[in-house]
Amino acid sequence: MWTALCLITVTLVAASHQRIPVYVPINANANTAAGELSQAAYVDYVNWWQNIIGIISNTEEPAAEAPVTPIDQSTCPPCTCGALGTKNRIVGGNPTYVRQYPWMAMLTYKGKFYCGASLINHKYVMTAAHCVHGFEGKKIGVRLLEHDRSSNDESKHIDFKVSRVIKHKGYSPTSYNNDIALLRLDTEGVEFGPNTGIHPVCLPVEGKSFSGYEGVITGWGAKKQGGSSSQILHEVYVPIMSNDDCRKTEYDQKRITNNMICAGYPEGQKDSCQGDSGGPMHIANNTAYHIVGVVSWGEGCAQANRPGVYSRVNRYLNWVANNTADSCPCTNVYSPSTDAAVGTAAY
Numbered sequence: 001m002w003t004a005l006c007l008i009t010v011t012l013v014a015a016s017h018q019r020i021p022v023y024v025p026i027n028a029n030a031n032t033a034a035g036e037l038s039q040a041a042y043v044d045y046v047n048w049w050q051n052i053i054g055i056i057s058n059t060e061e062p063a064a065e066a067p068v069t070p071i072d073q074s075t076c077p078p079c080t081c082g083a084l085g086t087k088n089r090i091v092g093g094n095p096t097y098v099r100q101y102p103w104m105a106m107l108t109y110k111g112k113f114y115c116g117a118s119l120i121n122h123k124y125v126m127t128a129a130h131c132v133h134g135f136e137g138k139k140i141g142v143r144l145l146e147h148d149r150s151s152n153d154e155s156k157h158i159d160f161k162v163s164r165v166i167k168h169k170g171y172s173p174t175s176y177n178n179d180i181a182l183l184r185l186d187t188e189g190v191e192f193g194p195n196t197g198i199h200p201v202c203l204p205v206e207g208k209s210f211s212g213y214e215g216v217i218t219g220w221g222a223k224k225q226g227g228s229s230s231q232i233l234h235e236v237y238v239p240i241m242s243n244d245d246c247r248k249t250e251y252d253q254k255r256i257t258n259n260m261i262c263a264g265y266p267e268g269q270k271d272s273c274q275g276d277s278g279g280p281m282h283i284a285n286n287t288a289y290h291i292v293g294v295v296s297w298g299e300g301c302a303q304a305n306r307p308g309v310y311s312r313v314n315r316y317l318n319w320v321a322n323n324t325a326d327s328c329p330c331t332n333v334y335s336p337s338t339d340a341a342v343g344t345a346a347y
């Protein structure tokens with residue numbers, strides 16, 4: 001009896017640890033009520049355990065980790081961030097244009113796609129801690145300029161190895177608090193500009209909640225809950241909500257920490273999904289794109305009152321600066337009037 005209970009517990013805790021979607025597939029022919037009951041029971045059980053272990057916390061941003069060897073950033077060339085590469089499923093989304101999001105990175109593990117990431121400067125991509133937790137750095141690959149994963153002709157991608165994995169020290173695999181990480185690319189510096197078409201995304205300003213803004217999420221994740229990942233990079237627009245409102249959804253309010261930012265419609269329908277993790281949620285501010293969130297978790301995908309939850313990037317600006325001090329920050333925010341050339345990448 002106890003062995004059986006322990007086994008169930010270990011399996012369930014392991015499942016919640018991996019954040020396997022917290023739902024039990026409901027067989028269309030089976031009794032739906034029973035299916036829903038088991039789903040609710042499962043969620044309750046996981047929540048109960050999470051509360052027992054006391055993993056839900058609202059800790060502030062922890063002290064920065066040991067900084068990297070800094071370079072003299074005053075010698076850095078000017079760098080413009082946030083410019084889309086072309087004029088202008090994720091669930092309920094649209095396919096993007098080739099090189100539309102020129103900072104969008106695809107992460108591979110042992111050569112296979114598994115997460116998204118965003119280029120923030122010449123050497124670093126930002127992703128989710130759960131995309132690196134338990135993974136061996138030397139088997140992680142970072143690909144820039146990918147568009148259609150099933151085609152090699154539409155866009156010439158560039159592959160990088162990873163020379164350093166920086167997982168946030170406060171990351172909790174059970175609560176998903178501080179679900180943020182940086183990967184240093186094994187390169188002297190990625191070349192930006194019209195030769196390559198690569199541009200980094202802008203970091204957000206500190207302190208803003210972004211509630212009421214429209215968020216844009218990009219990724220190769222599933223186009224429906226339980227579906228397979230997408231071949232073509234998709235984008236989806238969702239409203240960003242305040243953390244107070246997010247705590248009024250179906251999520252237990254203790255689960256939404258100040259390090260998270262939620263986005264979605266009350267009725268669901270549009271959302272990020274499995275495989276989008278680590279990728280960006282942006283806001284487009286005067287046409288320059290800023291990364292305000294990193295795809296982190298959600299119960300199912302695009303469900304009513306279960307918004308997508310993202311790591312709140314502007315809680316980590318010091319952490320990012322400290323851990324990327326060996327690279328040149330990209331601080332000039334793209335503006336179409338003054339930086340006309342930046343937006344027209346060569347193909």
Ligand code: ARG
Pocket residue numbers: 019221271272273274275276277278295296297298299300301302307308309
């Ligand atoms: N954890 C998922 C991943 O690894 C992302 C889930 C996002 N879910 C959502 N409903 N927005 O890809």
